[in-house]
Amino acid sequence: MIELIDTVVYAGRIKNESVLMQSSSGGAFTALSEFFLKNNNAVVASVYNYDINTAEFRLILNKNQREKAKGSKYMQSKPRKIFREAYEWLMENKGKKLLFVGMGCQADGFRKFCELKGIRDRVCIVDIICHGSPSPKLWKEYAENLQKKKKGKITYLTFKDKRNGWKSPMAYVKINGKEILIKDYVKIFYNRCALRLSCHECPYATTERKVDLTIGDYWHIEETMPDFYDSKGNSLFLIHTNKGQELFNRVRYMLDYKISNRQQCWQTNLEKPTPKSEKRDLFWDDYKKEGVNFIMKKYGTVSITTKVKNKLLKIIGGGTN
Numbered sequence: 001m002i003e004l005i006d007t008v009v010y011a012g013r014i015k016n017e018s019v020l021m022q023s024s025s026g027g028a029f030t031a032l033s034e035f036f037l038k039n040n041n042a043v044v045a046s047v048y049n050y051d052i053n054t055a056e057f058r059l060i061l062n063k064n065q066r067e068k069a070k071g072s073k074y075m076q077s078k079p080r081k082i083f084r085e086a087y088e089w090l091m092e093n094k095g096k097k098l099l100f101v102g103m104g105c106q107a108d109g110f111r112k113f114c115e116l117k118g119i120r121d122r123v124c125i126v127d128i129i130c131h132g133s134p135s136p137k138l139w140k141e142y143a144e145n146l147q148k149k150k151k152g153k154i155t156y157l158t159f160k161d162k163r164n165g166w167k168s169p170m171a172y173v174k175i176n177g178k179e180i181l182i183k184d185y186v187k188i189f190y191n192r193c194a195l196r197l198s199c200h201e202c203p204y205a206t207t208e209r210k211v212d213l214t215i216g217d218y219w220h221i222e223e224t225m226p227d228f229y230d231s232k233g234n235s236l237f238l239i240h241t242n243k244g245q246e247l248f249n250r251v252r253y254m255l256d257y258k259i260s261n262r263q264q265c266w267q268t269n270l271e272k273p274t275p276k277s278e279k280r281d282l283f284w285d286d287y288k289k290e291g292v293n294f295i296m297k298k299y300g301t302v303s304i305t306t307k308v309k310n311k312l313l314k315i316i317g318g319g320t321n
């Protein structure tokens with residue numbers, strides 16, 4: 001029987017350094033999925049489909065397939081018919097279990113579906129802390145434009161390359177073997193212009209959730225738990241049910257971890273949804289009239305004056321970047 005418990009908080013990261021470097025935060029996803037795949041169970045997670053430049057949910061049955069789900073994709077992932085596929089797999093594989101990992105809205109939808117279908121005890125449901133997800137259509141157009149400009153296909157995408165550390169991630173695509181930075185797209189992700197309207201009213205921006213476990217970045221850990229900070233990445237685990245605690249206990253041998261609490265791990269998206277940008281309506285009007293290249297230039301770049309101003313502020317100690 002699954003029961004809600006008082007939220008238990010851990011800071012943690014995977015012990016395997018190369019997996020840590022490949023993961024967006026502290027490798028929580030790999031540790032959790034490893035436990036399911038090792039025992040021939042299944043995982044549902046978001047994979048980037050390079051053929052159509054779209055993030056989409058897939059049923060994952062082995063580690064090779066799981067490698068493709070690693071890494072944050074800054075766009076809304078398409079559900080396809082994943083609930084039905086997961087259900088059918090569970091019906092055909094009696095006695096097996098399934099791990100679902102998705103954003104709060106997707107994971108809670110899956111929880112309700114499983115309760116209706118009477119399969120809640122056969123699934124473990126993990127959600128991800130979320131700033132908001134941009135429109136998948138916008139990313140697709142942006143990616144296709146890049147492909148046209150550079151005369152080639154995107155063969156690799158990362159939003160969180162950690163070569164400069166977890167706190168200064170690099171985002172780029174590879175086309176014809178060359179890395180092409182996608183700073184403009186990342187800027188419109190963070191400046192809140194491109195998020196879907198529903199993200200600004202997200203009911204999952206809280207530490208209280210009905211899924212088994214929540215994972216995310218453990219932001220500010222260098223200040224709140226300085227002795228546990230690692231510049232290669234840190235995950236936050238919020239455990240909501242007895243089943244989530246049991247799963248954490250099973251995977252913790254793969255992790256360095258430390259008990260924490262809700263005050264230490266606080267971040268904005270655990271308290272309230274990302275507010276709508278005051279420029280959002282104009283952004284979408286401009287997009288409809290002028291297209292994706294125009295809005296990337298207008299909203300995704302920093303003017304020379306602002307760059308110089310920020311540099312000067314940094315030198316005198318008050319810079320914001």
Ligand SMILES: Cc1cc2nc3c(=O)[nH]c(=O)nc-3n(C[C@H](O)[C@H](O)[C@H](O)COP(=O)(O)OP(=O)(O)OC[C@H]3O[C@@H](n4cnc5c(N)ncnc54)[C@H](O)[C@@H]3O)c2cc1C
Pocket residue numbers: 022023024025026027028029030045046047055069070071072073074075076077101102103128129130131132133134215216217218219235267269
């Ligand atoms: C759009 C977006 C916004 C985020 N905002 C925050 C935030 O505000 N605060 C915070 O602490 N963390 C946020 N994260 C989470 C963080 O970036 C990591 O994805 C998360 O901590 C998992 O990292 P990991 O190291 O465990 O594993 P990784 O291997 O890096 O994680 C991959 C996992 O993320 C899933 N995933 C990746 N992209 C998507 C997507 N678009 N839709 C659904 N699932 C996806 C994969 O299916 C897989 O389960 C966000 C992630 C995304 C994609």
